[in-house]
Amino acid sequence: GAGVSQSPRYKVAKRGQDVALRCDPISGHVSLFWYQQALGQGPEFLTYFQNEAQLDKSGLPSDRFFAERPEGSVSTLKIQRTQQEDSAVYLCASSLGKLQYQETQYFGPGTRLLVL
Amino acid sequence: TQLLEQSPQFLSIQEGENLTVYCNSSSVFSSLQWYRQEPGEGPVLLVTVVTGGEVKKLKRLTFQFGDARKDSSLHITAAQPGDTGLYLCAGRGYQKVTFGTGTKLQVIP
Numbered sequence: 001g002a003g004v005s006q007s008p009r010y011k012v013a014k015r016g017q018d019v020a021l022r023c024d025p026i027s028g029h030v031s032l033f034w035y036q037q038a039l040g041q042g043p044e045f046l047t048y049f050q051n052e053a054q055l056d057k058s059g060l061p062s063d064r065f066f067a068e069r070p071e072g073s074v075s076t077l078k079i080q081r082t083q084q085e086d087s088a089v090y091l092c093a094s095s096l097g098k099l100q101y102q103e104t105q106y107f108g109p110g111t112r113l114l115v116l
Numbered sequence: 117t118q119l120l121e122q123s124p125q126f127l128s129i130q131e132g133e134n135l136t137v138y139c140n141s142s143s144v145f146s147s148l149q150w151y152r153q154e155p156g157e158g159p160v161l162l163v164t165v166v167t168g169g170e171v172k173k174l175k176r177l178t179f180q181f182g183d184a185r186k187d188s189s190l191h192i193t194a195a196q197p198g199d200t201g202l203y204l205c206a207g208r209g210y211q212k213v214t215f216g217t218g219t220k221l222q223v224i225p
Contacts, residue, residue: 042215107158
């Protein structure tokens with residue numbers, strides 16, 4: 001595909017339910033990021049992968065959040081036992097290289113998660 | 117924790133007016149990027165500024181990086197309804213990206 005895709009686009013979950021959010025980065029992109037964005041706010045960093053290696057997971061809010069990128073391409077963000085405060089848009093971004101400071105991040109459209 | 121504060125948080129102006137959005141931090145960044153985000157979409161990169169004092173122009177948009185590489189501004193001349201969106205600055209460091217708090221701009225025809 002031409003850009004970063006994410007699925008599902010919308011997810012409604014009952015409190016306590018587990019969810020899995022998928023990100024398909026641009027083919028060949030080394031770096032992959034997950035962000036959490038509240039309405040009208042800037043994205044907040046969750047985690048960063050360089051190929052299959054998760055180099056930074058300092059932004060994950062709790063141990064209920066888990067991300068993987070086993071083959072260095074598709075990534076999944078899993079949230080266990082969802083809580084209402086997990087409701088947000090989850091954005092995935094990829095970039096070609098190893099996060100050089102001038103690189104462009106290409107964002108997907110996001111998954112809007114609503115926990116009831 | 118690196119923080120990037122944007123001001124104003126909200127801005128509603130008439131078509132044809134000029135505006136400036138500010139992005140401030142107490143931290144030094146290797147580069148500063150500006151993004152625009154429309155509802156239901158991910159942010160899209162507008163520009164990257166790297167050198168302290170650097171000024172870049174993109175049609176009616178002018179971006180400036182502060183001399184100390186801690187702050188930046190975005191100036192829009194003769195705003196158009198198509199400029200409506202959420203404007204985000206992002207500070208880049210080694211293997212780290214920090215986004216600003218966002219400025220929601222509405223341009224009324």
